[in-house]
Amino acid sequence: MRGARLRERFTFPLYDMATWFPGHMYKGIQGMQKRIGDMDCIIEVHDARIPFTGRNPIFDRHAKMRPHILVLSKVDLVDKKSVHWMQKNPDKLGATEVILADMKRQTLRTSNLLVEKMLEVIDHTDRFHRSRNESYHVLVAGIPNVGKSTLINYLRNTTLKKKGKSAKVGGIPGITKSVMERIKICEDPKIYLVDTPGVLTPRIESAEVALQLAACNTVRSEVLGEELICDYILYYLNKHGLTRYVEEYGLDEPIDNIHEVLKAIAKKYDKHLKHRVSGEYQVLPNFQFAAHKMLHDFNRGLLAEVNFNWEMMS
Ligand SMILES: Nc1nc2c(ncn2[C@@H]2O[C@H](COP(=O)(O)OP(=O)(O)OP(=O)(O)O)[C@@H](O)[C@H]2O)c(=O)[nH]1
Ligand SMILES: [Mg+2]
Incomplete structure (x- = not known):
């Protein structure tokens, strides 16, 4: 199922610890x-x-x-x-x-x-x-x-x-x-x-750890941004051949471009926004809705059963 176009690596962003x-x-x-x-x-x-x-x-x-x-x-x-x-x-x-x-x-x-x-x-x-x-x-x-x-x-x-x-x-x-x-x-x-209240470790050692914690909804998604978290989830799903999302969101095949996946989600749920560009209205996908929906779907197990730490076990 994995096409040659899918990413081998994820480029992790720099992140700010202060809000954690x-x-x-x-x-x-x-x-x-x-x-x-x-x-x-x-x-x-x-x-x-x-x-x-x-x-x-x-x-x-x-x-x-x-x-x-x-x-x-x-x-x-x-x-x-x-x-x-x-x-x-x-x-x-x-x-x-x-x-x-x-x-x-x-x-x-x-x-x-x-x-x-x-x-x-x-x-x-x-x-x-x-x-x-x-x-x-x-x-x-x-x-x-x-x-x-x-x-x-x-x-x-x-x-x-x-x-x-x-x-x-x-x-x-x-x-x-x-x-x-x-x-x-x-x-x-x-x-x-x-x-007791949930308490995060004060030292999060890498951006990958931060993204895994965010994908599992243990930190507020605003800290990293839902689109980035979804991009990491997409990378993880493709890397492990977990392609249930293709059918769920009406795509033709596994893809690696998060914007295309989010567009497909917006299309499926008919969520678009009107924007005024150079004096004219354009209808664009509601990316915010789509990213929120994908994160929600992931956290209710709709897209795959996962374990972000498998490499540490095997
Ligand atoms: N799928 C699934 N969801 C669960 C399970 N246990 C808890 N949840 C969900 O996880 C979410 C968080 O549950 P809480 O019990 O509020 O978590 P908490 O650790 O007390 O959270 P804080 O008080 O915010 O630190 C809720 O939406 C629960 O329904 C489980 O075993 N499986
Ligand atoms: Mg609680």
Whole structure:
């Protein structure tokens, strides 16, 4: 399927780090540091499409003090080969325990497994002064928009059979803004989870890492621009022979020009804008709509199942 015209390399732009670490993240870290002394365990939630990229060393430091469970969320968006690797190699993912979760399908099996693992790792650790307290406290941390609040609601809904959302959830990064009050997710024994704001690593090592984080919607897309993020996604899809987008957007064959792809999306959804050029009106594709749509489609798994870190695994 790959034509000779497709890019072998992506030209990464220079990027500005200044806007990556908004004020609520500093506050979030301070809030977490205050609460860590009372916690029995840390659950780090991270997007399974980037199992290594962007993992925050801050959690690693905290996790050294407490047992550390890594929940890789959004496995429904990951290819089967990578899921298999993650199941077989939990030791390479740097956590006491690793659990893969598709929280779109809220199964009791995954939540039971997670509760079981929490109790198991806590029982294997010295709780010191906390041993007088019969209830358990668990800090849920991770970078933005990976599903931390979703996980808390999911556990509460499945184990306590409660309806509704006690932690606020949303499709854009930065929904949870401060370290929250504890939320009970299990009655016997009593387990409380504490939701936290998504905190990015303050050092993002390259533009490629930045683009992968942005493609997975863990940073606000305005930081890099949706068109550039879509161009990187297109490059990645073509490089891996993932050409579902061709049919989805009514193209004839895989192409490497993001403007042509965005034009096809605008055409499919009939989204055009009238511009006045040299005194005359011209109808042009609405590129902004098209880039937003492509990013959205990618993040709901319509274009492909992916793993941006496959090279690091194989
Ligand atoms: N496809 C898929 N989407 C998920 C999964 N888990 C969470 N989401 C979606 O990811 C988005 C972010 O979820 P949140 O729970 O708000 O993420 P968060 O980590 O709390 O985000 P912040 O509070 O902004 O840091 C929502 O649109 C969820 O529906 C999953 O396993 N699969
Ligand atoms: Mg949240």
